[in-house]
Amino acid sequence: MDEGPCRNSRFSLNVVIAMDGYGDFESAVLRVAGVSRSFGPKLVLDGIDLEVPAGTIHAVLGPNGAGKTTLLRIIAGTADPSAGVVTVAGDSARPGKDREQRRRIGLVPAQSQSFYMRLSGYENLLFFGRLQGLGKKRAVRRAHDSLAEVGLADAADMRAGLYSTGMLRRLTIARAVLVEPPVLLVDEATMGLDPEGARSVRDMFVDIARRGAAIVWTTQRIDEIRAFADRVTLIHEGRVRFAGSVPELIALATPRHYVVQLSNGSSRSQEILEMGRRAVVRFGELTAARGGGDGHFLLALDPDTVLGDALNELTAAGCGVISVREDRSGIEEAFLALIDRASHER
C-alpha cells in the first residue's frame, strides 16, 4: 500500500483524491441524507445529514443513547433506515442488499469481541479477507500487511483470545482496512483504552485518512476530537444539534467556570472564601473547590460578565489571584451548552 500524496486540505469539499488503495472519488465519498430510524414509537434518529469527503475524519459526537451506533449500522447496512438515503461513492444502493456496497465500507465495531478467539490474529484476518473476496495469495499478503500496519506483526500467530483489549482494538482496525475500503465506520474506537493506547489508535486513523479514506468516527469522548477530526456532527436524542468544524464548535462555548487560586496571607480558606464571595457577587458565584483546602475555589460567572472584571474585584478586595484556569475545556463547554439547549427546547 503506497502512501498517498497528502491528506485533503481541511474542510475542502471539492477535491479529487487519486491514491492507491482507498480509491478515487470526487467530493463526498459518503453522503447521509435525511436518515431517520424508529424503534416502535421511539424515534432514535431524526433526519440526520452527513457528508464525508475522502481523506477526512468526521466525528459524530453524542452522549450515550444519542443514536450514534444506530447511524453507523444503517450506513454499514446491518440495519435499515425508516427514511432517508445513504450514498457511498455515488451509489445509493443499500449496503445490506448490495454486496458491492459492503465492499466499500469497513466497520470497526465498538466491541472488540468480534473475532474467533481460538484462532490467531493472522488466521482471523485471513478468514475475513477471503470473505471480502480476496484471492488466497492476496488475502495472505493483506493479512500480514494489515497486522504490520497496526503494530501486531509480532503477535500474528498468537490466539486472539490472548490479546489484550488494546491489541483486539488494533485487530479490528486491521480487519477494517483489509480491502482498503473508501469508507471506514469507527464506533467508539478508544473506549476502554489507556491514554497512550487511545492516542496510538487515533494516530492510525489519521494515517489511514491521509491515504484517502473517509472516516466516520463516533465518540462520546469530546476531548479526543480536538486536533483530530476535520468536521463534527453533534447528535443528541437522535437529532443533529451541531454540524461544522471543531473550531466552530468551540466558538460556541463561552467559558463560564474557572478554578482560581487565591491568597491573602491568611491560612484560613473560609475567610478568603467569604471575602471573595462578597467581591464577585455582581459577577457570579465563588464556591469552595472539592478538596481545595490550599486556596482553590470555583468561580462560576453569570452570563454577560467578564472574567477580568471579576478578577479585578477579587484583587481589590485583598484576595491575591495566584492562578486561573478553565474548569472545563472549551469543547466540553460547547458540548454541554448544546445538550443543555436541546433539553430546554423539549
Add this chain to the structure above:
Amino acid sequence: MNASDVARNPHFFAELIEEGRKIPAFFRRDFLTLWSYRLAFFSDWANLAIQVLLFTLIGSIVDPDVVPSYGGRQVGYVEFVAVGIAVMAFVQVALTRMVSAIRREQMIGTLEAVLATPIRPFTFQLGSVMFDLVYVPLRTALFLVLSSVFLAIELHPTSWPAALLVLMVFIPFVWGLGEISAAATLTYRQGAGFVGLALTGMTIFSEGYFPVAVFPDWIRRFAELNPLTAVMNGVREALLGGAGTGDLLETVLYVAPFSIVSLVVGSTAFGMALRRERKKGTLGQY
C-alpha cells in the same frame, strides 16, 4: 440462487465462482477451531468406538425377528442400527450445525462482522456446515468400517452409489429444515428447542434406531409417511440388501417433493428472518 437470479444478474456465474472461493475459508476456520480443542477432538473419536460397543451390547438383547430383512436377507439389529446411525449423522449435521453456527456467531459477536462482508446468505449457511459435511461422512465411514470389521456386518460395497443417490436427494430436505431452524434462531435467538423437537420427532418417527414393527399403530402410520423412514429403508436396501440405483427409484421419487418443498420454505424463511433482523437493526444481538 435461482433461475431469475441468473436472468437478472449478468455477472451471476462470476459471483458464483467468487462465492465458492469463500467456502474453503470456513473449512479452514472450523478445522483449526476443532483442532484447537484437541481433547474434545480425540474424545469424539473415542466416543465413536464406545458407540459401536454400546450397540453391540443392545443388539445382543434385541429379538432378531423384529428386524426387517433387506434384499431377502435377514439382518441383525447391529447391522440395522449401524446404517441408521450413519444416516442420522447427516440429519444432525444439517439440522443442528447450521443453527449452532449462527447461534455461536451471535454469542461470540462475529455474526454482524461476517454479514457486514460482501457474502451471500447461502454462502454463509453452506460455509458454516461445510466442515461437518466433509468431516461427518468421514467419521461415519470409519464407523461403518469399524462396525463391519469388529461386528461382522456385511455391507455391499458395490451399492454405495445407490445409497449415496438417496442421501443426495434427501439432503435438501434436512437442509430446508435446518434453514427454518436457523431462521427461528435469528428471530427468537433460542432455536435449539425447535431443533431438538424436530430432531427427536424425526428420530422417533423413522426407522433410525428401531424397526417400525415395534411401534404402536398410530406412530407407525406417522413413521411410514416420514421421508426419513423412506431414506433409511433405501440406504439399508442398498448397503445391506445390495439394491442398485434402479431399485431405489421409487424411494427417490417419494423423497424428492419433500426436499423441494422443504428447501423452498427454508430458504424463504431464512431470507425473511435475515431481512427482518437488518430492518430491526438487531442482527448482532443475542
